[in-house]
Amino acid sequence: MNLTAEQERRAHATYRRLAVVDFPEDLRLGLNLGFYRTFAVPAIARVLTGTGKMTGRPKARAKATGAVMYTLIEHGLDHPTGRETVALLNRLHAHLPVGDEEFVYVLAAFCVAPLRWIDARSWRSTTEAEKDAAFDFYAGLAQRMGIKGVPGSYTALATWMDEFEERRFANTAEGRALLDATRGLLADRFPRLPTAPVRAASDALLDERMLVAFGVEPPPSAVRGLVGAALRWRASRLRRRHRHRGPNR
Template identity: 55%
Template sequence: MPWTTEEQQEAQAVYREMALTHFPGDVKLGLNLGFYRTFAVPSIARVLAGTGKLTRQPRIRAKATGELMYTLIEHGLDTGEGEAAVQKLIRLHSGLAVSNEDFVYVLAAFCITPIHWIDTHSWRQTTQAEKSATHTFYSLLAERMGITDVPESFEEFTTWMDAFEVRIFRSTAEGHSLVTATRSLLSDRMPRLLSPLADGIFTCLLGERLRNTFELPRPGLLVRGLVSAALRGRRFRMRRARTHGPSSRAAAPAA
């Protein structure tokens, strides 16, 4: 889909504001959850586990990936910093036994998972402008990386992603090894008091489709109730802070 230079810049600005100002914690968590979804794709899990980098040094690898993504978000795709980050992504992924469809799915996971998390658990839902800007950002990234056949709207991308997961998600030894190696990236952020429940909370955050794919035990009723109550309380506190706090004006929804 062709975009004018002005449309590209506007979309990146809307996505940047959403990710860095309106929903900073939600987007970061959503990107992490999106990354976990890629472990359920056998071909992607095979490549990620095969390099050994993510299983041996999960924190270092996750930090490096996050820094690249946030360089693109903060600086834009067409600045010097952004272009360098895109070229590094291309080098890192060149020669890997991953199909174009798999690369489209990775972009879908990063594009759609944070939006779904925000719409379900954050202080307000995203606007249509924010959804469209997010889709445009990842479509532009796809163009620059030579990835083709990205669906042409956020809604079409969401439908495509769901159908892909139903068709492709499978339990594999590689996927299990990646989940085991990286689960501490989320569980270590939990308060020490909740450490005995960390595995169950982690599984709740992954959601039912990933839990079933990875064949993880369903968390008990106590843990599910605790997570649900904590997320509702978090949403209430965030809404109250946005409504009554000094940042309420800056946090108004994008038009």
């Protein structure tokens, strides 16, 4: 799907507002959750553990990944800084031993997982226009990176992602090592986590498919209840804040 420059500009403006203005904390946490999902794909987990950076220096590696994504979100794909960042991504990914399906999956995880988190846990659900804008943004990135096989809409991409996970998620030593190395980072992304052990609180943010893929026991019901209550309180607080700001915030 080829968009005009004006269509891409509008899609970027909508997605940037979603990420920077309306849901800054949620979008960032959702991107983290999307990144965690990639640990359950054996081929991707092997690449991420192969360099040793994700397990040896998880905070620095996560910060670098976040910086790349937010450079693209802030500036757009066709801004000079955005083009430089896309060129960097192309260099970094040029010789990785994974196929197009894995690359499509990473894009899907970054596109779909944050919006699903927002829809389930934040102060309002995303609109169809916002979902379309997110899809157009990541489809544009895929086009610039030469990634083939991206489905043609947000809904199709979300369905493809679920089907891919059913086929490809697996419990591997590499995936477990990545999860263990980065659990604390996930907890740090969520403000005011309840004072439960970090591991259990972090695991409460993972869905059943991820827990099964990592071979992790569901956290105790008390921890799940505390995390759920904290998320509901947070959503209510954000809803009141945005209501006071009004539509022209």
